[in-house]
Amino acid sequence: MRPVLAKSLLGLLSLLIGLFLILPTLFVVPMSFNGSSSLGLPTRNWTTHWYTTVFTSSQWGEAAWTSVQVGILTVLLATSLGTLIAVALARGTFRGRGVLQALVLSPMIIPVVVVAIGTYMNFVAWGLTGSVLGLALAHTVLALPFVVVAVSAAARQLDQTYELAAASLGARPRTVFRRITLPLLAPGVVAGALFAFVTSWDEVVVALFLSSPDVRTMPVLMWTQVRSQVSPELAAVGTLLVAVSMLSVVGLHLLRKDQNA
Amino acid sequence: MTAARETGARSATRAARFAARHGWLLVLLPGGLFLLIFFCYPLVTMAVRSLTDPGPQNYTEVATSPVFRQVLVTTLKTAGLTTLVCLALAYPYAYRMSRASARTTTVMMALVLLPFWSSLLVRTFSWTVLLQDTGLINKMLMALGVVDQPLQLIRTSLGVEVGMVHILLPYMVLPLYTAMRRIDPMLVPAAQSLGARPSRAFARVTVPLSMPGVYAGAVLVFVLSLGFYVTPSLLGGPKNTMLGEVIATQVTRFGFGIGSALGMVLLVVTLVTLGALTLLGRAGSLARERTP
Numbered sequence: 001m002r003p004v005l006a007k008s009l010l011g012l013l014s015l016l017i018g019l020f021l022i023l024p025t026l027f028v029v030p031m032s033f034n035g036s037s038s039l040g041l042p043t044r045n046w047t048t049h050w051y052t053t054v055f056t057s058s059q060w061g062e063a064a065w066t067s068v069q070v071g072i073l074t075v076l077l078a079t080s081l082g083t084l085i086a087v088a089l090a091r092g093t094f095r096g097r098g099v100l101q102a103l104v105l106s107p108m109i110i111p112v113v114v115v116a117i118g119t120y121m122n123f124v125a126w127g128l129t130g131s132v133l134g135l136a137l138a139h140t141v142l143a144l145p146f147v148v149v150a151v152s153a154a155a156r157q158l159d160q161t162y163e164l165a166a167a168s169l170g171a172r173p174r175t176v177f178r179r180i181t182l183p184l185l186a187p188g189v190v191a192g193a194l195f196a197f198v199t200s201w202d203e204v205v206v207a208l209f210l211s212s213p214d215v216r217t218m219p220v221l222m223w224t225q226v227r228s229q230v231s232p233e234l235a236a237v238g239t240l241l242v243a244v245s246m247l248s249v250v251g252l253h254l255l256r257k258d259q260n261a
Numbered sequence: 262m263t264a265a266r267e268t269g270a271r272s273a274t275r276a277a278r279f280a281a282r283h284g285w286l287l288v289l290l291p292g293g294l295f296l297l298i299f300f301c302y303p304l305v306t307m308a309v310r311s312l313t314d315p316g317p318q319n320y321t322e323v324a325t326s327p328v329f330r331q332v333l334v335t336t337l338k339t340a341g342l343t344t345l346v347c348l349a350l351a352y353p354y355a356y357r358m359s360r361a362s363a364r365t366t367t368v369m370m371a372l373v374l375l376p377f378w379s380s381l382l383v384r385t386f387s388w389t390v391l392l393q394d395t396g397l398i399n400k401m402l403m404a405l406g407v408v409d410q411p412l413q414l415i416r417t418s419l420g421v422e423v424g425m426v427h428i429l430l431p432y433m434v435l436p437l438y439t440a441m442r443r444i445d446p447m448l449v450p451a452a453q454s455l456g457a458r459p460s461r462a463f464a465r466v467t468v469p470l471s472m473p474g475v476y477a478g479a480v481l482v483f484v485l486s487l488g489f490y491v492t493p494s495l496l497g498g499p500k501n502t503m504l505g506e507v508i509a510t511q512v513t514r515f516g517f518g519i520g521s522a523l524g525m526v527l528l529v530v531t532l533v534t535l536g537a538l539t540l541l542g543r544a545g546s547l548a549r550e551r552t553p
Contacts, residue, residue, distance in 0.1 A: 010353055010356070010357050013353050013357075014353060014354050014357040017350050017351075018369060020430075021373060022372050024384060025379050025383075025387070027387040027391065028387055031387075031390065077295075081295055084288050084289065084291060085289060087288065088285045088289045091285075092284075092285035100289070100293070103296060107300060109485075109535065110304075110488075111487060111488025111527050112490070113488055113505040113524070114304070114307065114488065114527055114531075115300070115303060117303075117307060117512045117520055117524050118302075118303025118307040119299070119303045121303070121306050121310060121517055121521075122302060122303050137299055140295070140299070141296070141299050141300045144296070202379070202382070205509075219380065219382050226386055226389070227495075230390060230393075235390075238380070238383035241380045241382075245379050246378070246379065248378070
């Protein structure tokens with residue numbers, strides 16, 4: 001009897017913890033369709049009014065466009081640099097491999113505020129603040145570890161026989177990389193690209209320092225408004241932000257499933 | 262003729278050897294340069310600024326100011342408490358997940374990964390709405406008759422704690438789950454067949470073998486908590502200010518010197534904690550291996 005009781009208690013506890021994780025994450029969704037403007041209890045008056053406000057507002061439109069540009073540029077930079085690093089880390093035998101690995105992964109651990117102020121001071125001097133390029137360069141630093149982890153995992157699973165076969169048939173190293181290695185790494189690279197996009201899409205702290213009133217991402221605009229007033233309009237923005245991230249993660253899951261099948 | 266061919270062959274071999282030895286260097290060059298310029302150099306700039314803007318007295322001011330000392334204490338306390346609460350919640354969850362059916366595992370994993378990949382700002386925003394005086398939680402407590410007046414939940418240390426645990430919990434669950442999945446599923450029945458009661462088998466087999474996950478998760482959550490900025494500044498009050506917020510305020514309002522010095526403090530505390538806890542973890546696993 002007692003083990004059974006313990007088991008159901010553990011099940012109940014896990015359920016509650018699961019709800020604690022997911023409910024506040026999804027809470028913005030009912031909030032964004034809520035008819036009352038006070039953001040208290042969800043009422044029965046559903047409305048899409050807040051989405052209309054967001055979609056017709058020029059400042060949210062500009063912020064969304066900036067976010068998309070920064071995200072895409074970050075994906076291009078982080079994926080190309082990260083793939084090269086990951087392949088070298090997975091295959092290469094050279095001195096300082098451990099140091100390099102620690103260096104590439106450390107933006108995950110070093111406090112973002114620290115990276116943000118250092119980058120801000122440099123970018124002020126280089127005239128890179130308030131620009132899409134500056135934001136993307138800074139986001140690439142934060143996104144690189146995710147790309148490297150994703151591509152390294154794929155590179156370690158890669159069967160080297162294919163590469164040896166191609167080389168023995170006379171393909172030069174560059175051709176082998178382009179025609180054999182890269183296609184085989186593709187799922188890892190795509191996963192890394194998605195991680196890089198979500199990292200840039202959701203990032204606030206660095207973006208807060210590097211943005212200007214003309215060039216700012218959606219999370220930055222949301223941050224400035226959250227601090228002044230809490231409106232259902234922000235819940236609509238929040239829903240859009242979460243929806244894009246979740247679509248990427250679900251896409252990733254389907255991709256993995258496809259690979260395993 | 263022959264001499265020329267030999268020289269040619271020799272230089273070709275040399276080139277091949279160079280490529281073999283330095284090929285990876287060429288592959289690494291773009292990424293390495295990028296990290297040096299956009300990751301390492303900013304940290305150097307901050308270190309230099311902390312000593313030269315206007316001078317090393319920045320550190321004297323940081324060390325002697327009671328305000329900054331209070332902020333450091335708050336930061337360490339909050340990080341410690343967040344780590345303990347995350348561990349207490351993540352342990353049963355990861356344990357249940359490691360023994361669940363394939364379908365339940367997928368669902369439980371999704372409940373961890375979806376928040377993990379969702380905007381930290383949006384999740385914190387949700388908590389500001391949930392915890393406010395007219396929010397869902399106070400409304401529910403009042404409807405149930407637990408309290409008459411709305412509780413002050415936002416702008417308190419409790420609010421910060423709730424938000425930070427919510428955001429960092431996945432970082433604890435994932436390493437714990439990985440460690441627990443590695444435990445041989447036959448060990449617990451083996452212990453029980455030798456006469457151990459389920460609770461004793463759990464304490465003597467599962468808990469010790471899950472320790473690598475506990476260390477990894479605890480180090481991760483503690484170190485990440487130290488640098489938190491968005492969550493404490495939206496959910497906390499003036500008394501709960503953390504180091505990350507002070508650094509941001511200093512740099513945006515009062516110039517780079519003191520902000521950089523505080524940034525160095527945060528960086529050093531983070532690296533020292535990381536180093537110390539990693540060493541401790543290694544010593545722990547060594548000690549466990551040596552005890553029969």
